[in-house]
Amino acid sequence: MTKxxxxxxxxxxxxxxxxxxxxxGFSVVTLLEQSGYSVVVPERQxxxxxxxxxxGDKDNALKVARQVIDVFLPYEYVxxxxxxxxxxxxxxxxxxxxxxxxxxxxxxQLADKVYELSCFLTEVVCFKPEKTEVKxxxxxxxxxxxRELKIKDQPRQLLKQAGAEIVEMSEPExxxxxxxxxxxxxxxxxxxxxxxxxxxxxxSGADALVSGDLGCILNMEGKLHRDGHDLPVYHYAExxxxxxxKKGDY
Amino acid sequence: MDVISKDFVPLSSSALKxxxxxxxxxxxxxxxxxxxxxxxxxxxxxxxxxxxxxxVKNHTLAHLDLYLERFEEQVKAxxxxxxxxxxxxxxxxxxxxxxxxxxxxxxxxxxSMVTDEIELVPCLEANGIEAVETDLGExxxxxxxxxxxxIVAPAVHLNKDQVSETFxxxxxxxxxxxxxxxxxxxxxxxxxxxxxxxxxxxVGISGANFLVAETGTVVLxxxxxxxxxxxxxxxxxVVVTGIEKVIPTMEDASIFIRLLARSAxxxxxxxxxxxITGQRREGDLDGPSNFHVVLLDNGRSGxxxxxxxxxxxxxxxxxxxxxxxxxxxxxxxxxxxxxNGPMGAVLTPQLANLDEAAxxxxxxxxxxKCEEICPVRIPLPKLMRFWRNKExxxxxxxxxxxxxxxxxxxxxxxxxxxxxxxxxGVALLSRIGSDRRFLNSLPGIAGNxxxxxxxxxxxxxxxxxxxxxxxxxxxx
Numbered sequence: 188m189t190k191x192x193x194x195x196x197x198x199x200x201x202x203x204x205x206x207x208x209x210x211x212g213f214s215v216v217t218l219l220e221q222s223g224y225s226v227v228v229p230e231r232q233x234x235x236x237x238x239x240x241x242x243g244d245k246d247n248a249l250k251v252a253r254q255v256i257d258v259f260l261p262y263e264y265v266x267x268x269x270x271x272x273x274x275x276x277x278x279x280x281x282x283x284x285x286x287x288x289x290x291x292x293x294x295x296q297l298a299d300k301v302y303e304l305s306c307f308l309t310e311v312v313c314f315k316p317e318k319t320e321v322k323x324x325x326x327x328x329x330x331x332x333x334r335e336l337k338i339k340d341q342p343r344q345l346l347k348q349a350g351a352e353i354v355e356m357s358e359p360e361x362x363x364x365x366x367x368x369x370x371x372x373x374x375x376x377x378x379x380x381x382x383x384x385x386x387x388x389x390x391s392g393a394d395a396l397v398s399g400d401l402g403c404i405l406n407m408e409g410k411l412h413r414d415g416h417d418l419p420v421y422h423y424a425e426x427x428x429x430x431x432x433k434k435g436d437y
Numbered sequence: 438m439d440v441i442s443k444d445f446v447p448l449s450s451s452a453l454k455x456x457x458x459x460x461x462x463x464x465x466x467x468x469x470x471x472x473x474x475x476x477x478x479x480x481x482x483x484x485x486x487x488x489x490x491x492x493v494k495n496h497t498l499a500h501l502d503l504y505l506e507r508f509e510e511q512v513k514a515x516x517x518x519x520x521x522x523x524x525x526x527x528x529x530x531x532x533x534x535x536x537x538x539x540x541x542x543x544x545x546x547x548x549s550m551v552t553d554e555i556e557l558v559p560c561l562e563a564n565g566i567e568a569v570e571t572d573l574g575e576x577x578x579x580x581x582x583x584x585x586x587x588i589v590a591p592a593v594h595l596n597k598d599q600v601s602e603t604f605x606x607x608x609x610x611x612x613x614x615x616x617x618x619x620x621x622x623x624x625x626x627x628x629x630x631x632x633x634x635x636x637x638x639x640v641g642i643s644g645a646n647f648l649v650a651e652t653g654t655v656v657l658x659x660x661x662x663x664x665x666x667x668x669x670x671x672x673x674x675v676v677v678t679g680i681e682k683v684i685p686t687m688e689d690a691s692i693f694i695r696l697l698a699r700s701a702x703x704x705x706x707x708x709x710x711x712x713i714t715g716q717r718r719e720g721d722l723d724g725p726s727n728f729h730v731v732l733l734d735n736g737r738s739g740x741x742x743x744x745x746x747x748x749x750x751x752x753x754x755x756x757x758x759x760x761x762x763x764x765x766x767x768x769x770x771x772x773x774x775x776x777n778g779p780m781g782a783v784l785t786p787q788l789a790n791l792d793e794a795a796x797x798x799x800x801x802x803x804x805x806k807c808e809e810i811c812p813v814r815i816p817l818p819k820l821m822r823f824w825r826n827k828e829x830x831x832x833x834x835x836x837x838x839x840x841x842x843x844x845x846x847x848x849x850x851x852x853x854x855x856x857x858x859x860x861x862g863v864a865l866l867s868r869i870g871s872d873r874r875f876l877n878s879l880p881g882i883a884g885n886x887x888x889x890x891x892x893x894x895x896x897x898x899x900x901x902x903x904x905x906x907x908x909x910x911x912x913x
Contacts, residue, residue: 200900206863207893209900228904233849239842241803241822243829247846254850282819334805362762366802368838371885373800375450378889379766380802409890412875 193225197262199255199301201272202234203401211401214428215268215304221428222312224264231258237275240283241367249287252280256293264311265301268424269400270332273303278335303332304424305341305399316349316427324351324426325393327384327407328360329400342399342423349427356387365406381410389418396420438525438554438735440789441773445796449767458594458768465593466765472703473756473810479705486696491814493689494750498741504650504683505732511653515715517728521680525555528733532557532642532675535729536566539673541639545631547657547664548572549644550588550753551678551733553775554788557642568642569634571663573627580607586769588776589701589755594768597623631663641667641725645678646752647693648730651686654714655730658697658707665711674716674725680732681749693752696812700754736788744823748783750813755780757807757817763800772797779807779817786824795833798824837882860899867897 196219204212216226236251255276259265267273280294308314324346332338343353364370364380371377384407388396396411396418398404408420424430441448452458477483497504509519522528528551536544544566546552558579561568570579574592578585580603585591592600600623605616611630617623643664647656655676657664668674684690698707717724740746758764758778769777774785774794782797798821807817828834848855870876875891878884886892 202859205900206859207895209896209898209903212900213903228901230901231852233852233855234845236846236849239846241825242838242842243822243825243827243834244839244842244846245826245829247842251846251849330802330804330806334809360806362802362804362806364762364802366804369799369802371882372838373446373449373763374885374888375446375453376763376766376800377802379453380762381890405893406890408893409875409886412891412893413877413889 194223195227195262196224196264196266196307197227197229197259199232199235199259199265199267199272199276200228201267201269201401203405204268207405208401208422210430211268211422211424214422214424214430215266217428217430218304218308218314218316218424219266222308222314224312227262229258229262235272235275237272237279238367240275240279245283248283252283252294253287253290256280256290256297259300260293260297263300264307265297266304266307267301268304268422269402270303270329270336270338271400271402273301274331274335276301303336303338303399305338305345306336308345308427309341314345316345317429319346319349319351319426319429321351321395321421321426323354323392323394324397324421325354325356325388325391325395326359326423327356327363327388327396327398327403329398329403330362332399333360338399342397345427346397346423351426354391354393356391358387361387363403363406365402367402370406377406378410381406382414385411385414385416385418389416393418395426397423397426399423438775438785438789439556440785440793442785442789442794442797444773445771445800448773449771449800452767452771455768457596457599461594461596462765462768465587465590465759469703469756469759473699474703476699476703476705480695480699483696483699486692487812487814489692490696490752490812491750493684493692494813497684498681498746498749501680501683501738501741504685505680507650508648508653508683511650512715512728512730513653515653515728517653517715517730520729520731521734522731523734525733525735528555528677528731528735529557529560531731532677533560533564535673535675536561536640537564539640539727541566541673543634543638544568544640544642545571545634545638545667545671546575546642547644547659547667548575548591549642549677550585550775551644552642553585554735555677555733557677569631569638571631571634571667572659573624573661573663576627576631577603580604584770584775586777587755587758588753588778588780594770635663635666635670638667638671640673640675641669641671642675642677643668645676645682645730646697647690648678648683649685649687649690649712650683652714654687654690654712656690656694657709657711657713658694659711660702660708662709665709668711668713669724672725673727674713674729676713676728676730678730678732679737680734681737681751697752697754700756700810700812740787745783745787745820747815748780748787748820750815751780751784752813753780754812756810756812760806760810761801762804762806763802772800779821780815783815783817783820783824786827791824791827791831792833795828798822798828799834841882856899856901860902863895863899864897866895870894
């Protein structure tokens with residue numbers, strides 16, 4: 188099949204993956220390519236605007252949302268490896284743009300095209316992952332993915348197909364305390380929440396803590412590392428794309 | 438309403454260090470969420486009931502004037518009185534007048550958040566009227582001079598030993614000299630003291646869970662039976678509640694009663710559900726001769742027709758409190774308001790003022806658990822976000838946050854500059870410090886991150902720049 192006939196998917200990289208963990212982005216590309224899609228990464232993308240939207244800066248959130256819509260609307264599928272950014276685009280853009288009839292309509296059209304990665308891999312394509320070398324994992328349900336996009340079984344199903352055993356924490360659905368700017372606005376409270384989450388993950392007996400949102404991942408791994416625990420924290424895309432061995436190489 | 442929410446940060450920090458509070462909060466969270474889960478799973482139509490309850494409340498709020506008038510007519514037809522109070526001061530004065538007209542020396546009170554909101558007890562006491570809280574939790578915190586830390590379980594921040602100390606300190610003067618260490622004994626002692634208060638009271642003051650417009654009925658949902666003694670033994674019964682508690686019919690009440698105890702305490706139904714329709718009628722063996730209902734606005738009508746109207750559906754079940762990871766971390770007192778947790782974070786800025794309560798809508802990770810379990814489906818995170826927008830517009834948030842967000846949004850709109858700036862930033866972060874994988878100290882507001890955790894070092898080059906390189910390779 189020539190490249191021009193290949194089905195195309197646009198990647199919304201997310202600002203955190205772009206800047207902090209580009210490796211996760213490349214894992215996502217690998218998975219999408221293995222699924223038979225060619226990946227396009229629109230040049231003009233930046234952030235989804237959630238910091239402004241949740242930070243009381245609606246005017247700027249509107250500007251960023253319109254820009255994201257303009258950049259991504261031309262594509263048939265848009266994939267994002269974050270429930271938080273995915274929820275922002277799918278759930279919140281139509282709300283945010285309620286008073287702008289033109290962009291509200293566009294936001295609704297875009298919402299139908301945007302998939303969080305695990306949803307895309309399980310609902311649009313029937314992705315069969317290769318075996319991962321991490322055998323026993325526990326999964327933290329990142330809040331926005333869980334509650335806004337109903338992501339619960341999708342990543343677990345993929346991880347099981349990759350041969351991983353899932354051992355659940357006692358409270359996998361409780362927030363890790365990241366909350367965007369919350370973690371720096373209320374550091375003491377955020378610390379208590381991530382401390383509990385880390386202990387819950389350690390007590391699960393898993394070899395790795397896995398989640399689907401880089402904000403939560405940085406929060407949990409940073410806390411575990413500070414407290415002297417060496418439980419690794421991965422984005423599920425890294426496990427599915429066999430990228431876990433490379434972690435720590437940079 | 439006396440609000441000290443400006444102190445949220447220091448109050449929450451000391452709460453985090455209070456080990457006995459931490460233990461109480463963790464028990465509360467575990468026990469009530471487990472119990473709620475069990476009773477909800479046992480009721481297949483629970484989700485449908487939530488929709489119905491939301492719809493009934495929305496309908497009522499759209500016609501609130503009509504239903505309040507209907508309720509008033511019905512109460513009057515039953516021989517009672519209804520008073521509309523615009524402000525807390527008006528409500529206090531109205532209750533005080535009723536007490537003074539009844540020559541009341543002693544008042545018993547059952548649990549009511551609205552009376553806490555208007556600070557009724559201190560007002561009565563300042564006017565020489567003894568006012569005793571008869572809900573066990575409220576009674577304990579009244580003795581201790583504290584405010585409720587939870588809207589349903591007001592003394593949940595305390596443990597048995599603290600209650601024992603409190604009773605020992607305050608009950609000695611009443612002739613109870615033993616220091617008790619057994620829960621049943623503590624309850625029995627309080628009951629013995631309160632029983633006399635019930636029998637001697639001139640006026641009984643209660644709240645209301647629901648007001649039924651079609652019959653003029655006040656519905657009280659309680660567990661201890663103290664409300665029944667408060668409302669039926671004294672000669673005068675005064676109900677103090679908010680205007681948003683009205684619902685159209687008895688049929689509607691049945692929906693809410695099925696939701697309330699399940700959401701509040703994870704029980705199918707509360708121990709007592711009382712329907713009070715007016716005062717003692719001819720032939721009745723007991724009950725008060727006078728029945729008054731004081732309906733408080735205090736900012737509520739100001740939410741009608743605004744983005745905050747959904748909040749008026751709240752039935753004060755408290756589920757959003759003990760399912761909230763922030764509330765469970767710091768307890769209710771940190772919020773500095775009688776209403777705490779997510780519902781308090783939305784209500785307090787309206788009932789007090791936004792400047793005073795500015796922290797509360799921000800003290801949330803927007804994890805969405807509150808909205809997930811709210812029996813009347815209030816979109817609490819969305820309403821907190823509305824307050825954050827108002828704070829942003831009024832420049833009540835910090836300068837760092839405001840300029841930081843502005844700068845970020847500006848960068849976002851110029852992708853080339855964004856790439857240059859973020860690219861340089863991550864390149865720098867990837868080179869400083871000694872640990873290969875983690876940074877343990879960052880400057881400025883990022884220092885609040887590294888105060889407690891390390892920061893996984895950025896890999897060094899952005900995805901976008903690596904991708905461009907990869908594409909160039911492919912295209913060549």
